[in-house]
Amino acid sequence: MAAQKAAISFGLVHIPVALYTATQDSDIHFNQLCKEDGSRVKYKKVCANCGKEVGTQDIIKGFEFAPGQYVTMTDADFEKAKTEKDRTVQIIHFANLSSIPPVFYDKTYHAVPELGGDKAYELLRRAMYEEKKVAIAKAVLGQSEKLLALIPTGEEILIETMFFADEIKEMPKDIAHPDLTEPEMNMAKTLVNSMVQNFQPEQYHNEYQKRLREIIEAKINGEEITAAPEERPSNVIDLMEALQKSLNQVSTNGDNTPPKKPRTRKATA
Structure with a gap:
């Protein structure tokens, strides 16, 4: 199932695509149990005012603009903030893949062309692939604007969501560069x-x-x-x-x- 449908905007060309998550969680997962009798530990969402347990259907989003004071937001409010440009994967410019530090990458999607977009998709993929370039783009995915990198492979275009510069932490300390012989x-x-x-x-x-x-x-x-068995250093x-x-x-x-x-x-x- 597609995570989201969009269109890649390339100059005056629009390529309808569906985005599919490219990775999956294969880790072993554990439940939390009560140490005393081994029963499952459950987490409940409870109203801080009345103590009543609330379900997903009873929860809305709110922004705290002052201590204890909130303005609520609906799905319609989030949609009103989007422009037509936000609804597309808007290519800003092209770049060399080597110019992007890996720390900026977040999550990978397969970009799959929708009906009518195959030829334009293949044109963009081959042009980037043969010129060894990636596309830097922006789009609103869900309720957040994302910086994106469109990376061509021999078969498809991958879309990497990226962090903005102000989301990247500085190194905790300077790294020494001793002289080497x-x-x-x-x-x-x-x-x-x-x-x-x-x-x-x-x-x-x-x-x-x-x-x-x-x-x-x-x-x-x-x-x-x-x-x-332990492997000890030499x-x-x-x-x-x-x-x-x-x-x-x-x-x-x-x-x-x-x-x-x-x-x-x-x-x-």
Whole structure:
């Protein structure tokens, strides 16, 4: 199901698209239980004035303009704040992908062309892809204006919601940049280049989640739990020695190909 429908505005060209979330939560989730008897802990929404429990249908949005004083907002009020321009993904300009610091990215969407938008969509995708450019855009998604990056791939256009500059925190402290010797740099570059390979997403797996599922399954079956073996550091102090040992380790391991996905037992519900 589409999260939102919109249109990409590219000069005088309008491309109808549907936005679909591109990621999903695959983590293990736990319920909170009462320590005394193991019952579920529930959270209720309660009116601060009368103490009555309220449901979603009884809740409205309010902005506190003074202590304890609110102005309420309806869906119609939010719609009145939108201009026709806000209802489209308005491309502001194009840029090099490398010019955008990763800290600005928030959430990813698949932008899928709607009926009648296929050719214009493909024109925009190929033009950006072949010129190695991304589009910087703005749109109102839901009840918030978002800065967006439209990123072409070999098959589609991804839309990344981005943070505005005033939403990015400064580094908590300055990072030191000590002087490095030429041998240190050469050794480090050699190590980096010896470990280069293409990104293969299917090769990377959540190993902690696998171990956690095994512990959950063991506890369900009443089995004894054993801790994962610890990997202790080698206490190498000298930087050049550490780099050389790392290089030797890579050479010993051959092409440094990531291990295949381990087989796991299916946990019972």
